[in-house]
Amino acid sequence: MTERYNIKDCEAKWRAKWTETDCFKATETSDREKYYVLEMFPYPSGRIHVGHVRNYTLGDVVARYRRASGYNVLRPMGWDAFGLPAENAAIERGVHPAKWTISNTTEMREQLKSMGLAIDWDREITTCTPEYYRHEQKMFLDFLKRGIAYRKESVVNWDPVDNTVLANEQVVDGKGWRTGAPVERKSLNQWFLKITDYADDLLEGLETLDRWPEKVRTMQSNWIGKSEGLHLTLDIAGSDETLKIYTTRPDTIFGASFAAIAADHPLAKKLAGDKDGFGEFIKQCQATGTSEAAIEQAEKLGFDTGYTVQHPFLSDVQLPLYIANFILMDYGTGAIYGVPAHDQRDFDFAKKYDLPIKQVISPPAYANSDIPEHPVEEQHAMQEAYSGTGTLINSDFLNGLEIDAAKAEIIKRCEAMNIGEGTTQYRLRDWGISRQRYWGCPIPIIYCDDCGAVPVPEDQLPVTLPEDISFDKPGNPLEHHPRWKHTTCPTCSNPARRETDTFDTFFESSWYQFRYCDPHNETLPVGKDKADYWMPNGGGVDQYIGGVEHAVLHLLYARFFTRAMKTCGYVNCEEPFKGLFTQGMVTHETYQDANGKWLFPSEYEQLSDQSSAKVGPSIKMSKSKKNVIDPEDILGTYGADAARLFILSDSPPERDLEWTESGIEGAWKFVNKLHRMITQHIESLPPINAPEPSDLSAGAKDIRSAAHKAIIGVAKSIDDFAMNKAVAQIRELSNTISSFSPQTESDHWALRQSFEILIKIFNPVMPHLAEELWSQLGHETLLTNEPWPVADESLLTTDTITIGVQVNGKMRAKIDIAPDANEDTARAAALEQENVVRAIDGKAIRKFIYVPGKIVNVVAG
RNA sequence: GCGGGUGUGGCGGAAUGGUAGACGCUGCAGACUUAAAAUCUGUUGUCCGUAUGGGCGUGGGGGUUCAAGUCCCCCCACCCGCACCA
Numbered sequence: 042m043t044e045r046y047n048i049k050d051c052e053a054k055w056r057a058k059w060t061e062t063d064c065f066k067a068t069e070t071s072d073r074e075k076y077y078v079l080e081m082f083p084y085p086s087g088r089i090h091v092g093h094v095r096n097y098t099l100g101d102v103v104a105r106y107r108r109a110s111g112y113n114v115l116r117p118m119g120w121d122a123f124g125l126p127a128e129n130a131a132i133e134r135g136v137h138p139a140k141w142t143i144s145n146t147t148e149m150r151e152q153l154k155s156m157g158l159a160i161d162w163d164r165e166i167t168t169c170t171p172e173y174y175r176h177e178q179k180m181f182l183d184f185l186k187r188g189i190a191y192r193k194e195s196v197v198n199w200d201p202v203d204n205t206v207l208a209n210e211q212v213v214d215g216k217g218w219r220t221g222a223p224v225e226r227k228s229l230n231q232w233f234l235k236i237t238d239y240a241d242d243l244l245e246g247l248e249t250l251d252r253w254p255e256k257v258r259t260m261q262s263n264w265i266g267k268s269e270g271l272h273l274t275l276d277i278a279g280s281d282e283t284l285k286i287y288t289t290r291p292d293t294i295f296g297a298s299f300a301a302i303a304a305d306h307p308l309a310k311k312l313a314g315d316k317d318g319f320g321e322f323i324k325q326c327q328a329t330g331t332s333e334a335a336i337e338q339a340e341k342l343g344f345d346t347g348y349t350v351q352h353p354f355l356s357d358v359q360l361p362l363y364i365a366n367f368i369l370m371d372y373g374t375g376a377i378y379g380v381p382a383h384d385q386r387d388f389d390f391a392k393k394y395d396l397p398i399k400q401v402i403s404p405p406a407y408a409n410s411d412i413p414e415h416p417v418e419e420q421h422a423m424q425e426a427y428s429g430t431g432t433l434i435n436s437d438f439l440n441g442l443e444i445d446a447a448k449a450e451i452i453k454r455c456e457a458m459n460i461g462e463g464t465t466q467y468r469l470r471d472w473g474i475s476r477q478r479y480w481g482c483p484i485p486i487i488y489c490d491d492c493g494a495v496p497v498p499e500d501q502l503p504v505t506l507p508e509d510i511s512f513d514k515p516g517n518p519l520e521h522h523p524r525w526k527h528t529t530c531p532t533c534s535n536p537a538r539r540e541t542d543t544f545d546t547f548f549e550s551s552w553y554q555f556r557y558c559d560p561h562n563e564t565l566p567v568g569k570d571k572a573d574y575w576m577p578n579g580g581g582v583d584q585y586i587g588g589v590e591h592a593v594l595h596l597l598y599a600r601f602f603t604r605a606m607k608t609c610g611y612v613n614c615e616e617p618f619k620g621l622f623t624q625g626m627v628t629h630e631t632y633q634d635a636n637g638k639w640l641f642p643s644e645y646e647q648l649s650d651q652s653s654a655k656v657g658p659s660i661k662m663s664k665s666k667k668n669v670i671d672p673e674d675i676l677g678t679y680g681a682d683a684a685r686l687f688i689l690s691d692s693p694p695e696r697d698l699e700w701t702e703s704g705i706e707g708a709w710k711f712v713n714k715l716h717r718m719i720t721q722h723i724e725s726l727p728p729i730n731a732p733e734p735s736d737l738s739a740g741a742k743d744i745r746s747a748a749h750k751a752i753i754g755v756a757k758s759i760d761d762f763a764m765n766k767a768v769a770q771i772r773e774l775s776n777t778i779s780s781f782s783p784q785t786e787s788d789h790w791a792l793r794q795s796f797e798i799l800i801k802i803f804n805p806v807m808p809h810l811a812e813e814l815w816s817q818l819g820h821e822t823l824l825t826n827e828p829w830p831v832a833d834e835s836l837l838t839t840d841t842i843t844i845g846v847q848v849n850g851k852m853r854a855k856i857d858i859a860p861d862a863n864e865d866t867a868r869a870a871a872l873e874q875e876n877v878v879r880a881i882d883g884k885a886i887r888k889f890i891y892v893p894g895k896i897v898n899v900v901a902g
Numbered sequence: 903g904c905g906g907g908u909g910u911g912g913c914g915g916a917a918u919g920g921u922a923g924a925c926g927c928u929g930c931a932g933a934c935u936u937a938a939a940a941u942c943u944g945u946u947g948u949c950c951g952u953a954u955g956g957g958c959g960u961g962g963g964g965g966u967u968c969a970a971g972u973c974c975c976c977c978c979a980c981c982c983g984c985a986c987c988a
Contacts (some may be wrong), residue, residue, distance in 0.1 A: 703927055
């Protein structure tokens with residue numbers, strides 16, 4: 042009689058053993074190849090959630106598998122510890138942000154540890170400590186020297202609820218990403234990082250990231266939004282003003298029939314401010330601004346200023362100048378010329394205001410036809426703009442050129458005439474890093490009335506946050522602090538003020554990947570030798586894992602920051618994350634009672650009458666809908682291995698995972714089944730390293746063969762990040778082994794071999810159980826330090842396989858045949874099948890297809 | 903609107919152009935048990951048939967092929983991102 046598996050004690054025992062032997066400690070002195078596994082570090086909110094469990098389980102499988110496969114693995118963990126929730130807690134509960142944050146990390150560290158993660162905890166970092174943030178202050182000063190950081194007055198997005206500045210990326214549909222409050226515009230002096238200087242490099246770098254999801258690369262590429270075009274200055278008839286427009290289609294200039302400026306363009310009011318209906322029109326434009334545009338599909342509207350601009354190449358053509366609602370002030374110059382024939386928006390606009398539509402690009406279809414030129418009458422019959430390739434027509438000196446050649450030619454002419462220049466435009470803007478918050482890294486700058494903004498001298502770093510602060514008043518406590526901001530100017534020693542803004546918290550997460558390489562370095566963010574070992578030039582984090590919600594912001598900032606660090610000589614690496622995997626969300630059904638009140642899953646389970654409640658679709662877990670599962674409950678009830686197993690089963694990691702009670706129970710049952718299956722045989726197994734018997738039975742050969750195939754299969758699945766398939770193969774092997782009933786001593790020998798392989802290949806998924814069974818099988822070593830098993834090639838092939846026999850493409854029978862049997866053998870075997878004979882029905886065999894190991898197809902008729 | 907993705911049993915999902923539905927969940931039947939739980943065995947796409955067997959079946963419609971979930975063309979639905987970017 043075998044004892045029941047005591048999950049709780051057993052798992053704790055092995056975790057203690059790993060800690061004791063320090064087996065996950067990473068060092069730079071290894072002759073093994075390095076492998077750096079990193080998961081996005083958590084914000085210490087207080088408790089881990091199921092998304093963390095998924096994230097860190099995925100990383101753990103990779104880390105443990107790579108370790109076993111012979112790599113020197115670095116797998117660290119830390120805390121993204123600055124941020125607003127700490128201040129909110131301070132305001133709501135009067136607890137100091139530092140205290141709140143640190144106690145949260147204490148709790149969450151225990152929770153993470155209870156998952157049994159293969160982490161080198163000696164490298165733990167906490168970004169809110171001066172030991173961490175002093176280095177980013179230093180780097181900021183270096184950026185300043187190099188012109189990567191600068192200060193400018195700018196209109197910012199102001200969140201009136203959080204009382205803070207938001208980055209453009211943090212504004213969603215005109216509302217703050219966290220609060221949902223409508224964003225206000227406010228002018229402040231802000232610090233910026235010149236990410237735009239790296240725009241091209243960041244764009245080109247994407248092409249080297251072949252182990253990133255295509256989707257993320259596309260998103261970043263769109264975000265950078267590079268376009269090449271022409272800045273062109275046009276004269277406004279009857280005015281001293283000139284109009285600077287931007288176009289990406291300078292080749293179509295001879296097709297221009299109007300010009301248009303944005304409603305908030307400085308010239309709009311100047312030229313048309315006194316006209317009837319102007320104010321009303323502007324108001325209308327602002328109303329259709331942000332999100333409603335989506336709903337109404339915004340009709341193109343214009344307001345005629347009454348002015349015209351002179352066409353630069355056609356002296357008899359004056360283009361009417363409109364104010365138009367579809368022109369954006371913050372892109373390009375906020376002014377365009379409209380070419381209705383070749384831009385759909387311009388086309389819609391021209392139709393509405395009855396402006397000429399003049400075609401200047403002839404599609405390739407016409408080039409090969411007898412019609413030398415696109416007939417004029419068809420131009421008016423156009424139903425939509427043509428934006429495809431073609432040849433220039435109706436365009437004077439551009440006629441006959443292809444689009445690209447025409448672009449180059451017109452830019453050359455404009456530059457020669459001194460009326461324009463070719464330019465590259467980006468959607469990407471510089472990264473505003475100032476935040477009016479307490480709980481962030483202080484910006485090491487002192488303002489002096491005489492000397493201006495003076496960097497804090499390096500020997501005075503770090504500038505630390507004052508601890509005695511109060512959140513009684515709204516706004517930034519650093520502003521209100523009685524002493525902190527008052528200091529003296531490092532240059533002239535007169536009284537001066539400290540910068541009270543702190544860094545955007547994306548600052549900390551932009552370089553933490555380096556800090557893990559050398560977390561205790563007091564003088565540098567990272568020692569160059571350590572950085573070069575783990576993140577060399579051309580290399581980086583080998584596998585980064587996290588949520589797709591960081592596809593643009595965090596990942597773009599970190600790529601930029603890494604380049605900036607390289608520019609300043611800190612590191613040699615350019616791309617911080619060579620491999621990226623973005624996991625899906627964890628979802629759960631939602632429950633509402635008869636009154637529409639949301640219920641926790643546990644509340645629903647306990648309802649006396651479940652039919653009175655409404656069960657909703659499985660959606661992303663959120664506190665507001667109460668469809669959340671507390672990992673601590675799961676870990677406490679089912680153990681870490683079962684939780685890890687379930688979260689890897691079924692759903693491919695990149696897709697959403699539906700959390701179900703039956704699923705976690707199924708996983709738990711399998712953990713117990715494995716334990717039972719192996720322990721019940723332990724007494725009868727031969728000793729470790731017993732010699733291979735010569736008389737293996739067919740059944741014994743089968744399980745060995747299955748085990749060795751699984752070695753290859755599971756490894757490949759983990760390599761491919763198909764953890765669900767790895768789990769399926771583990772279960773398959775376990776099914777095969779458990780249906781084998783050993784009779785002889787040699788059967789038991791095969792059983793031991795298969796057990797050991799099974800344990801080793803499920804170790805990355807269920808490491809506690811694996812250690813336990815490994816030890817029960819009599820091993821003194823830690824399984825964690827054992828290598829991945831090597832598959833014996835000779836055991837991967839089988840004597841016979843089953844293949845299908847089709848008649849005219851329809852499956853009619855199956856035959857057992859040697860994988861390399863010749864065609865005659867296959868033909869004989871196939872035509873012997875009763876079903877095949879019946880299906881052929883006496884017809885002539887016109888063709889016999891035999892793909893060895895795959896299929897037979899008899900074509901009859 | 904543009905870009906990307908997904909679509910396979912009751913459900914999650916497998917399937918280098920070659921036995922569609924691996925593996926699991928659920929359900930059903932049975933064994934064990936005084937009983938329940940746990941465990942074990944069988945079964946579980948659908949329709950016709952007592953059955954050997956056969957028809958249908960991977961969002962829809964065409965095509966290529968001896969053979970298509972997979973490749974090509976057209977269409978539909980849903981999800982994600984960007985959203986008037988000149």
